Amino acid sequence: MTQQPSQSPQFFLTAPSPCPYLEGQFERKVFTHLVGDRAPELNDLLTQGGFRRSQNIAYRPACETCRACVSVRILAQEFQPTRNMKRILKRNSDMIGSAHEAEPSTEQYSLFRTYLDARHRKGGMSDMTVLDYAMMVEDTHVDTQVIEYRRRGADSFVTGRGEGELIAVALTDRMADGLSMVYSFYDPAHEERSLGTFMILDHIRRAAAAGLPHVYLGYWVNGSRKMAYKVRFKPQEHLGPNGWSRVE
Template sequence: MEREARSRPRRRVTVRRLAEHPQFYLTASSPCPYLPGRSERKVFTHLVGSRAGPLNDLLTQGGFRRSQNIAYRPACEGCRACVSVRVIVDDFVWTRSLRRVWRAHAGLERRERPALPSSEQYSVFRAYLDTRHADGGMADMTVLDYAMMVEDTHVTTRLFEYREPGGRARGRLVACALSDVLSDGLSMVYSFYEPDGEAASLGTYMILDHIGRARQMGLPYVYLGYWVEGSEKMAYKTRFQPQERLGAKGWVRT
């Protein structure tokens, strides 16, 4: 759900070594995408090989996010604004506004698929970027970049497609969510939707659907990535309560 971390280490290492002894690297400083006037740095490592799944579990529980075969987390000097949040599935509280969003999209059909890209998905993705993030770090992503974002994964990743009813034929694709299946929850890596979906709260609907899907799977959490106090882009995450936030004392319920 956040921007992709594109930095890569220059040293060449084998897949086996990375899997058994993960090495961590620090990116160069760059402008913060959430808080004006601040800069950001990230610490990151590779997720490859047979141990990528357990490592992704451990790192996600420790506040990391995944982008392709990279796990990263903020490592900004003098700033701790980015806070990892996860929704507590069994205790989730439905507000009136959230129920309205759910009812508004009750007719959508969710299709859970392997992490495989399609031109139809890219069309929605491209329209989403052009409308919502035209000046963002992902604005120049090509169809090949999109394909890598989806399929470059060594962990259990699913693609959730949301379509209008189509009977025997496939209905129109209106939204997608790329999500990892962890031992303790679903981690929403990135989601996007048709440009008119913002007014219709399709982003909110996909989170609600993930909460329901996690409950069906017996998973206690839905990981939403980072909440940043003072950032309007991240304010929506406070709607999903109760949740836990990761701090110096571990995960604390709010």
């Protein structure tokens, strides 16, 4: 697709393809481009309407026979961690996340490949090259950061950064009403840390500290075990035909 979008966004519909989450289903997506000066404002509006961002594209499911994908956002100001989540926070108390400009690095890509090879070897991203990864990170026209997680250093309270090996990474958009977790990955050798859960908990803390009401997690897919973790962070809201509704 080489056509440049006009001032008003143009929306396109993909052809049906096998659903990666539910066997026997086919997915279609509606999408538009996020470019130009209005990209941050448009991204906010579309995310609030159930879209997700991938590079400079905003998309949402438009499946003909299935409505299993549900947009989920956590109410960061009201969130209280469960006992298990508190244990995960304690287990990772030696970790610190530092936010950077949306710039890729060789270290990030090495961790990204390790993660994909261990967790998503047959997924749609499994053949991503270092150039593909670079595009995923830096091809953005909105307020995007890379948050790198490392062990705390002796002077982390001064620098705000950890030291040592890179253990986890989150690609995150900051919007007017919250943080949107675009993609995250981690070192599978640290499975005992529950790093996926820890990064979500850290984003909830960041949103609450910044006075932002929401953390957007993307889609919970009813019936998909891979997406079941998203409904554990309550209270949260689900987007339905009548707008966002609270789920305790």
